[in-house]
Amino acid sequence: xxxxxxxxKQEGNITMSLKEQLDSDLITAQKAKDKVRxxxxxxxxxxxxxxxxxxxxxxxxxxxxxxxxxxxxxRKESIEEFSKAGRDDLIKxxxxxxxxxxxxxxxxxxxxxxxxxxxxxIAESGAAGPKDMGKVMKLLMVETTGRADGKVVSGMVKAxxxxx
Numbered sequence: 001x002x003x004x005x006x007x008x009k010q011e012g013n014i015t016m017s018l019k020e021q022l023d024s025d026l027i028t029a030q031k032a033k034d035k036v037r038x039x040x041x042x043x044x045x046x047x048x049x050x051x052x053x054x055x056x057x058x059x060x061x062x063x064x065x066x067x068x069x070x071x072x073x074x075r076k077e078s079i080e081e082f083s084k085a086g087r088d089d090l091i092k093x094x095x096x097x098x099x100x101x102x103x104x105x106x107x108x109x110x111x112x113x114x115x116x117x118x119x120x121x122i123a124e125s126g127a128a129g130p131k132d133m134g135k136v137m138k139l140l141m142v143e144t145t146g147r148a149d150g151k152v153v154s155g156m157v158k159a160x161x162x163x164x
Contacts, residue, residue, distance in 0.1 A: 018064050040100045065146035072101040105146045130161045
């Protein structure tokens, strides 16, 4: 499954929203008795539902990506912790789940693409130094959500602003 930049799956002339894709994949996983995929999709749907309850409204595409990205981030952190503890059995499970989550996220940005976005955001915001980090990050979060690790983006912005 490949998602385009509008967070939808193209099938002929039919465009499916990310939520519809999750529903469809849930049914497919149930029929295939794919327990791992089923578990991951249910967890994502629960996360989305909880966020919609908090918001008291449907999530935007960007917010849907944030929800899925937060689950992917949890898996990455778990993999790191399990590596430190030497729990290869648990690492394998988390990696499988992370692989499934990544199917719903757009392709990650390369370092060069990220640098270009940062340069553009600095120019657009008129940032003059580290004190303007918030302005730059606000512009970047729209572009990088689900496509780059926030810590990496923050570190690169901090370095770029420090050199001004």
